[in-house]
Amino acid sequence: MSPKNLNIILLACSLSLLCYLTHRRARTAMMVGDALELINNFYVDPVDRDDLLTAAMNGMTGMLDDHSSFIPSGAYESFQDSINQEFAGIGIFVEQREPGQPVRVRTPLVRSPALKAGILPNDEIIEVDGEDVSAMSLREVSNRLKGPVGTSVDLVVRRDTGSVSLTVNRATIELESVVGDHRDQDNQWVYRLAQHPEIAYIRLMGFGEKTVAELRKALLDLDNNFGALVLDVRGNSGGLLYAARDVCDMFIDRGRIVSTRVRGGRIEEVYNANSGTLVDNSKPMVILIDGDSASASEIVAACLQDNRRALIAGTRSYGKGTVQNILPLQFGRSALRLTVARYFRPNDKNIHRVRGATEDDDWGVIPDQGLLVEIDRDTRLKIEKLWEQASYPILASESGPIDGEADVLDVDPQLRRAVEELLDQMAPPRQPEVDGGNQLQDTKESQPEKSIKPAA
Numbered sequence: 001m002s003p004k005n006l007n008i009i010l011l012a013c014s015l016s017l018l019c020y021l022t023h024r025r026a027r028t029a030m031m032v033g034d035a036l037e038l039i040n041n042f043y044v045d046p047v048d049r050d051d052l053l054t055a056a057m058n059g060m061t062g063m064l065d066d067h068s069s070f071i072p073s074g075a076y077e078s079f080q081d082s083i084n085q086e087f088a089g090i091g092i093f094v095e096q097r098e099p100g101q102p103v104r105v106r107t108p109l110v111r112s113p114a115l116k117a118g119i120l121p122n123d124e125i126i127e128v129d130g131e132d133v134s135a136m137s138l139r140e141v142s143n144r145l146k147g148p149v150g151t152s153v154d155l156v157v158r159r160d161t162g163s164v165s166l167t168v169n170r171a172t173i174e175l176e177s178v179v180g181d182h183r184d185q186d187n188q189w190v191y192r193l194a195q196h197p198e199i200a201y202i203r204l205m206g207f208g209e210k211t212v213a214e215l216r217k218a219l220l221d222l223d224n225n226f227g228a229l230v231l232d233v234r235g236n237s238g239g240l241l242y243a244a245r246d247v248c249d250m251f252i253d254r255g256r257i258v259s260t261r262v263r264g265g266r267i268e269e270v271y272n273a274n275s276g277t278l279v280d281n282s283k284p285m286v287i288l289i290d291g292d293s294a295s296a297s298e299i300v301a302a303c304l305q306d307n308r309r310a311l312i313a314g315t316r317s318y319g320k321g322t323v324q325n326i327l328p329l330q331f332g333r334s335a336l337r338l339t340v341a342r343y344f345r346p347n348d349k350n351i352h353r354v355r356g357a358t359e360d361d362d363w364g365v366i367p368d369q370g371l372l373v374e375i376d377r378d379t380r381l382k383i384e385k386l387w388e389q390a391s392y393p394i395l396a397s398e399s400g401p402i403d404g405e406a407d408v409l410d411v412d413p414q415l416r417r418a419v420e421e422l423l424d425q426m427a428p429p430r431q432p433e434v435d436g437g438n439q440l441q442d443t444k445e446s447q448p449e450k451s452i453k454p455a456a
Contacts, residue, residue, distance in 0.1 A: 207239030238295025302345035319353025
C-alpha cells in the first residue's frame, strides 16, 4: 500500500472517531435542548427559558450529593466575591424581611463609603439614582447599588426621622475573614480576650483568597507575646482547601495535614507540614468548633487534633469531607460546583458524614474529653449578636450590651470552657511541700501531666 493511501485511511479513521465522540456528546445535549423547546412551545403556561435551564441543571446535580450544584449567572458573581473577599460597591449588608417590602440596611461596614456618607443600620432603601426600588427584590436592589469603582450612586433612605437623600461613592470593599475579640478606638482588631489579655483569640470566618495572609499578619503582630491561643472556627462553613492547608502549616512543623482521594479511592494528594511555625509549640491551644464548622474548618481542627497540637472544644462539627471544583459554564457566566474528591484527616479517617449516618458513626470532628459544651438556640443567637457587635461597633452603640451582660465569657459558655482549660494549662507547677525537713513527692510526679490528646 502506498504511503498516500495509508495516510488517507488514517485520516478517515481519525475523522470517524471524532464524529463518533461528537455524536455521543451532542446526543445528550440535543435531548435536553429538545425537551426545553417542547416545554417552551406547548406547556399550558409561559415559562422562562433560563428558569427551565436552571431547573434542568439542578436536577442533574441534585442526584449526585448535597454539595454538588449549579451556580446560575446571578449567583456566580456573588460566589466569586465571597471567595475573592472583595467586591465593588458602597459597603453595606442588606436584608429583605418580606417580599415587596423595602430592602433594609443591616449595617454599614467599618471604614466603608456607606458609613462615611451617613448610612445607618435599619435604613430602608427607597430610591436608587432616582428610581423607586421600594418594592424590588433584594437582588435587584443590590445590582443597582453595585457599579464601577470611583462612580457614585444617589440614594433616598427612610428612617424614623423621615427620608434622607445621600450620595455614596463606590469603592473596592474588602471582606474580612480573620477577626479578633474586639476593636480598639481606631477600629483595628485586637487579637486578645478583653478579660484575659494573656490569651490570644482569633476567629476565622471563612477560608478565602486572603485568609492565609490575614492570619499570618495577625500572628506576626502578636509575635508569640501571649500565653495561650483560642482559634475559633464556629459557624465557619469552609472555603479553599489550600487555605486550610496553609493555616495548619502555621501551627505544626511536621506530620500530615490532609490527604485527598479521587474516584476509586486513589490517593491524589498528600499534604505534609513544612518545618517552622508562627506559634511556639509550647503554647497551649484550643480550637472551638460547632455543628456549622465544615469542610476547611474541619481540616484545620482534625489536623491539629491528630497531630496533638490543639485541644478541640465546643460541639461536633458538620461532617463535610468532600472537595468541590468550580467549573465555569457559559463562558464564565455560570458554573458547575462538582465534588471531585474526598479528603481524609491525618489518622486516615474520612470526615464526611454520608446520608443516613447516625451519631454513633465515625464522621466529623469530636471535641476532646471534658470539652464538649452544648448550647441552646437562644445562647447561639446571643453569641452571634456579640460577634456582629464586635465587627460593627455602630450596632453595639445602638443596641447596648446583650441582656445587660458586658462580659463575653458570661454569654459564651464554649469560649468560657476553652479559657478555663487554657488557664489550667498555663498555671505554674505546684512547688514541692516540705514537712519536718522531709521533701514530699512532687504533685507533678504523682499525677500525670495533662497532655494534648486526640479524641477517642
